[in-house]
Amino acid sequence: MGEGILFKIVLTIIYVLITLYLGYRGWKETKVAKDYLLAGRGMGSFVMAMSYGATFISTSAIIGFGGAAALFGFSLLWLTFLNIFVGIFIAFVFFGTRARRMGLALDAHTFPELIGRRYRSPFLQGFAGLVIFIFLPVYAGAVLIGLARLLEVYLGVNYYAALIGCSFLIAMYVMTGGLKAVMYTDAFQGTLMFVVMFVFLIGTYWMLGGVIPAHTALTDLVAQYPASLKKAGMIGWTQGAVPFSPIWLTIYTTIVLGVGIGVLAQPQLSVRFMTIKSEQQLKKAVSFGGIFILCMTGVAFVVGALTNVVFWEHPVLEKVVDGVTKKVPAIAVAVAGGNIDKIIPMYIDTMWPGWFSTLFVLGMFAAAMSTLSAQYHAGGTSFGRDFYEKYLLGRGDTLMVTRIGVALTILFTLLWGLVLPGSIIAIATAFFFGLCSSSFLPVLVLGLYWRGMTRAGAVCSMVGGFLISSLYALFVHQKESVAIGLTKALFGLDTLVSSFPPMSWPWKMQFVDQNVIAMPIALIIAVVVSLLTPKMDKAYVDRCWRNFK
Amino acid sequence: MWLGMGSFEMALVYVLCILAGLWCLIYGIFFWKTQDRPDDVRGASDWEKEERELQ
Structure with a gap:
């Protein structure tokens, strides 16, 4: 066995052992449903911020979007700006503090339960839970495929075994440790990701002679x-795109707005706000979260x-020139x-030493595992707490039905991973982000900030947003x-606007992107219907608002 | 052009990302300095019981 392979295996074993130890600690501290669903509402700023960040960033955000940046250049940095300013600062300081206060007032344990109790509507809780339980495994399937492919290439493990x-x-x-285990392991995995990416940036700029020489x-x-x-409207890597050209619309509506704003309505992220032990800890967490996402x-x-340079x-790149194989400059x-x-894996393989290559792959394992564990947990709680307990058999042992929900989510994710090709699943990921934004975001934002929002307004907005987003994705968004x-089968066209x-x-x-439309x-549906329908009982709304000054 | 970029927009977004990260860091550090204090929030000890009483 070569030294390189031995080094990889030893580091991987150490990584797995630390992960399992932290999972064991989470299991030891999990006694009641509140521990399993909300980490006992006792998390500190560092663990919460790193868990939020590591859940947010999956392997595809680094390898997939990093590769996309090799094509679209620095224009993608608008997404980073939105990730930090909206995904961290606005989310933590404005939504997070309010969601936590209302969550406590209503004793909500999950994201759908917060919405359901705010509007006094078991239907909304069950509908949101079902949407998450059905569509989240598709998104998780994309992350799982990336993780298995990485293991296949890195350790030579059979893809299906991986x-x-x-x-x-x-x-x-x-399944055993619930959200405590998920958040403890996330914090370790996030720290590893941070170190790897920091070294990655410094090394790249150093290789190219500094910041300005590299950009020039x-x-x-x-x-x-x-x-x-x-031809599609791009000018160059540091020049951007022609405004309103097809490629400008793709970059700015799908990548920047779709993902940048969509993050606010992700159930596996929103639940993190309800886990923190005090508002002050949540505000402290902003510093860890902002720097983590920037990195x-x-x-x-x-x-x-910069891989182009x-x-x-x-x-x-090797080419045969006059019968001789030569390495030629190429983008x-x-x-x-x-x-x-x-692009990113080839850059690591050809330009970086073996020890960093191993560390980078472990960082990518961490990115995928931290995202997957949160998805499994959110899917499980949506099934157990929000759907099963509301619609099927009434109240049961929350811990038991949630664990069954987690097992089902893992099973469905595995099935998606086995059945669908990677290209389809990547598209389904964007679809899930769009679905969450249009179904949940107006209902959540107005529910947290507007006393006049009514149950009818929330139901029409959530169901309407879900249908518009789905239909737009099926028939219009290319x-x-x-x-x-489906459009091809029904109308013989790629999309309804192709002609x-x-x-x-x-x-x-x-x-x-469907986000920009739906x-x-x-x-608008939420506001108009709320203005036209009877207000909710004042005493009940006062109860929702009792933790707001 | 600024920072070696080919357009003002790209230089602007590069700087904005760094400023947003630093803003978050400074905002959080401000709360590190202040003493940790309990919230003025009330949890619902038994939401379903409260709900029955309200109805």
């Missing part, structure tokens, strides 16, 4: 920018874009043979519509 083995390992600590070299490389992307997506996007100045997407998911193929003249506004709508409509 799929089942990873599911079993995470199931061990999520990328700016000067604009003549090599792919012609197909220029995750910020580094992935900057390094992803690295591969140009340190050629690795990142050419080096990766057109597959952007390979990415999902083409992949699912409009190219570059007209109706034709451009196929590049506009969420504002759901918001």
Whole structure:
């Protein structure tokens, strides 16, 4: 056995042992439903912030979006800005504190329960729980596939064995230790991710002679920018895109707004606000969260874009010139043979020493495992607490039915991972973000801030947002519509707007994310219906508001 | 062009990301300095019992 392989195996075993120990600690401290569902409402700022961040950032955010930055350049940094400013600062300081206060007033243990009790509607709790339980495993399936592929390449493990083995390992600590185990392991995994990405940034800038020389070299490389992307509206890596061109609409509505705003309505993230022991701890957590996210997506996007300079100045692409094989300068997407998911792994393999390659892969394990464990937990609580207890057999042993829910979520995730190809699942991930934003965000925001919001307004907004988002994705938004193929089967078109003249506004709508359409409509529905329907009982609303000054 | 970027927009977003991260760091540190104190919040000890009483 080579020294390199031995080093990989030893580090992996140490990583797994630490994860299992923290999972065991979570299990030892889990006595009642509040511990399992909300980590006993006693988490400190560091654990909460790292858990939120590590859940937020999965492998695809670093490898997938890092590869996308090698194509779209620094324009993706708008997503990093939104991730920090909206996903951390606004979320923690404004939504988080209010969700925690109302959650305590209503004794809510899950995100759907908070919504259901705010509007005194078991239907809303059950509907939200069912949407999460059905669609979250599809998103989790995408993360699981990425994790299994990584294990396959890194340790040579059989793909299907990796799929089942990873599911079993995470199931061990999520099913037994609940949210305490999830958050303790998240904090360790997040710390590992932070160290890896920090070294990744410093090393890349050092390799290219510093910050400004690196950026200048990328700016000067604009003549090599792919012609197909220029035709669609991109100018260059450090030049951005032509406003309102098809590619500008894709970057700014799907990637930046879809993911940047969509994060506020993610159930597995929102529940973190209800786990913290005091408001002051939540405000302290802002510092850890902001720097963590800057070091995750910020580094992935900057390094992803700069790989073009690295591969140009340190050629690795081999071509036969006059019968002789030579290494020729090339941009990142050419080096990766057109597959952007390979850009970051190829950069690590060809430019970094073996010890860092091993650390980086462990960091990616951590990113995938921390996201998956939170998804399993959120899916399980949605089934047990929000759907089963509300609709099927009434109150039961919450701990037991939630554990069954976690097991079912893991099983469905595994099935998605086995059945669907990676490309379809990546699309389903964006679909889940869009679905959460349009179904939950208006109901959550107005519920936390507006006493006049009514149950009818919330029901119409949530169901309406869900239907508009789903129908728009099925029939108009090109990415999902083409992949699912229903529009083609029914109407013989890729999308319902494909037949409009190219570059007209109706034709451009196929590049506009469903979030940008469905969420504002759901918001308008909520306000209009609430203004037209009878107000909720004042004594009840006072109870919801009793922790607000 | 600023910071070696090819457009003002890209230089702006690069700086905004760093400023947002630093803003979060400073905001959180302000609360590190203050003494940890319990919240002025009331939890519902038995939500369903309260709900029955209210109805």
